[in-house]
Amino acid sequence: MALEKLELEHVPSTYHIYGALFRDVANTEFLQQQLLSRNSEFEYAFIDASSVISRLHLLSAVYSAVNVSLDGTLRTPNVHSEIVVSFNTNNNIADAYRRWGITPGKTKDLIVIKVVSPRQFTAQDQDEATTQQQQQQQAICDHLRQHVQGTPAPLTDAELTQATDWPKVRKYYRLNGVPALDRLADEHERRRQMESLAIMGMALRGL
Amino acid sequence: MATAQTEFPPPKVLTYPASAPPTLITQGAEGRLYKTTHLLPDRPCALKYRPPKPYRHPILDARLTKARLSSEAKVLERCRREGVPVPAVYAMDPAAGWMMMEWIEGIPVRMGINEWLGERSDGEEEEGAAAAVETDSARQEEADETTTTPLVDLMKRIGAAVGALHRTGVVHGDLTTSNMMLRPPPSQGGQVDGGTAGEEKEDKAKVLEGDVVLIDFGLATQSMSDEDRAVDLYVLERAFASTHPRAERLFATVLASYKDTFKKASSVLVKLADVRMRGRKRSMLG
Ligand SMILES: Nc1ncnc2c1ncn2[C@@H]1O[C@H](COP(=O)(O)OP(=O)(O)OP(=O)(O)O)[C@@H](O)[C@H]1O
Ligand SMILES: [Mg+2]
Numbered sequence: 029m030a031l032e033k034l035e036l037e038h039v040p041s042t043y044h045i046y047g048a049l050f051r052d053v054a055n056t057e058f059l060q061q062q063l064l065s066r067n068s069e070f071e072y073a074f075i076d077a078s079s080v081i082s083r084l085h086l087l088s089a090v091y092s093a094v095n096v097s098l099d100g101t102l103r104t105p106n107v108h109s110e111i112v113v114s115f116n117t118n119n120n121i122a123d124a125y126r127r128w129g130i131t132p133g134k135t136k137d138l139i140v141i142k143v144v145s146p147r148q149f150t151a152q153d154q155d156e157a158t159t160q161q162q163q164q165q166q167a168i169c170d171h172l173r174q175h176v177q178g179t180p181a182p183l184t185d186a187e188l189t190q191a192t193d194w195p196k197v198r199k200y201y202r203l204n205g206v207p208a209l210d211r212l213a214d215e216h217e218r219r220r221q222m223e224s225l226a227i228m229g230m231a232l233r234g235l
Numbered sequence: 236m237a238t239a240q241t242e243f244p245p246p247k248v249l250t251y252p253a254s255a256p257p258t259l260i261t262q263g264a265e266g267r268l269y270k271t272t273h274l275l276p277d278r279p280c281a282l283k284y285r286p287p288k289p290y291r292h293p294i295l296d297a298r299l300t301k302a303r304l305s306s307e308a309k310v311l312e313r314c315r316r317e318g319v320p321v322p323a324v325y326a327m328d329p330a331a332g333w334m335m336m337e338w339i340e341g342i343p344v345r346m347g348i349n350e351w352l353g354e355r356s357d358g359e360e361e362e363g364a365a366a367a368v369e370t371d372s373a374r375q376e377e378a379d380e381t382t383t384t385p386l387v388d389l390m391k392r393i394g395a396a397v398g399a400l401h402r403t404g405v406v407h408g409d410l411t412t413s414n415m416m417l418r419p420p421p422s423q424g425g426q427v428d429g430g431t432a433g434e435e436k437e438d439k440a441k442v443l444e445g446d447v448v449l450i451d452f453g454l455a456t457q458s459m460s461d462e463d464r465a466v467d468l469y470v471l472e473r474a475f476a477s478t479h480p481r482a483e484r485l486f487a488t489v490l491a492s493y494k495d496t497f498k499k500a501s502s503v504l505v506k507l508a509d510v511r512m513r514g515r516k517r518s519m520l521g
Contacts, residue, residue: 037275038252087275099328207317208316224315228311235305
């Protein structure tokens with residue numbers, strides 16, 4: 029499987045962000061249980077892919093969480109839970125977990141994001157840092173392969189759009205009866221606008 | 236620009252690495268505007284930053300900054316959902332004083348009109364000082380430039396954009412031709428060099444092409460009142476007259492097109508007459 033290293037603009041180079049997609053995950057119950065019991069080996073953001081529109085949508089949530097982590101203003105226990113909460117347009121945390129988090133019996137395709145923040149690094153120089161980073165990436169990859177029972181897939185728009193449950197997403201981002209969307213005939217353009225409105229709703233969370 | 240950036244430290248968010256260094260676009264009284272990127276190197280964005288004001292109490296200052304950015308973002312969201320042409324908001328950190336929004340390609344309408352009219356367009360406002368010595372031929376040429384379709388068309392698009400804005404219940408608060416962008420049609424590759432003139436005849440017709448996109452909602456408010464809307468139009472009318480004195484009479488076209496955009500538009504235009512009258516009285520007193 030491929031664990032992708034995600035590069036985002038305006039993120040300190042000491043932060044390493046990884047992402048993966050698994051289709052048809054069979055052990056969602058086990059995975060959720062690890063989060064609930066705060067198993068420190070499972071510090072991941074588990075995201076239900078059916079609530080995600082695109083890669084850009086996903087990266088927006090990741091960036092938002094990293095930014096509050098840099099500010100030191102996390103509202104949830106850690107950067108991973110913060111990613112899940114960042115998808116929401118309001119501050120209802122329980123709601124966000126239910127909608128974007130992992131739900132046994134419902135979640136089928138799963139996005140996994142791992143953020144490794146600076147304090148977990150001890151490297152003295154650039155070479156050593158690179159080596160450490162690569163080892164870390166491999167370790168995360170192995171760990172996921174071992175514990176997530178699903179089919180790995182690349183984190184591309186092509187894969188992500190297949191998983192999107194549009195009626196659900198439209199509800200979460202209040203995209204029904206929106207004049208700007210209703211006047212668009214072209215389906216591709218409509219999706220682009222829905223993505224844009226979703227990202228905007230997230231940016232304005234709780235305002 | 237490098238000096239500007241050392242003199243005024245950028246927001247913390249812009250000190251983290253990105254594929255290209257941010258560019259300071261404007262340094263206003265209230266805030267600064269940078270061109271940078273959102274998430275990916277090929278996703279340009281405008282970052283609006285309101286730096287802390289040292290003369291204000293820090294808690295009050297933070298609260299004011301947050302309130303202003305939030306209100307600007309909310310107005311933009313409302314406009315986007317209603318289909319009014321404004322930039323989308325990409326990300327924001329009201330407590331840190333910044334907001335990233337969609338980068339609108341193209342040039343400000345002011346620059347487009349000035350280029351079209353062959354005036355200076357080096358960014359200096361002309362503030363009504365158009366002391367043009369006109370010869371007969373210059374006047375004739377001017378008549379051509381201000382009555383031909385591309386400019387009239389642009390006036391219609393401006394009226395329609397402002398009408399769409401008002402229809403959704405938003406007044407802009409600072410309508411000028413600098414606070415409107417002329418976004419070139421995507422068929423052009425989406426890239427127009429910010430104002431390098433010296434174009435061929437064909438290119439001249441293109442200078443006024445594109446969608447009118449309203450920007451700078453820092454002073455916008457949600458309002459449905461005829462009075463507020465009329466003041467918006469009046470501000471634009473005055474700004475237009477001083478920035479583009481040679482095209483002043485074309486403003487009627489803006490209003491005519493505005494009138495067609497929503498039902499209550501005609502009562503706004505009636506109110507505009509009152510507002511003009513008051514404005515004139517005030518300037519006679521002042
Ligand atoms: N979204 C955008 N895309 C491209 N350019 C922009 C965008 N927003 C602003 N600009 C450019 O930056 C300039 C200044 O932006 P803006 O008017 O929003 O802020 P400001 O000038 O600081 O506010 P004020 O006009 O109240 O002083 C604009 O005239 C325009 O050239
Ligand atoms: Mg401005």
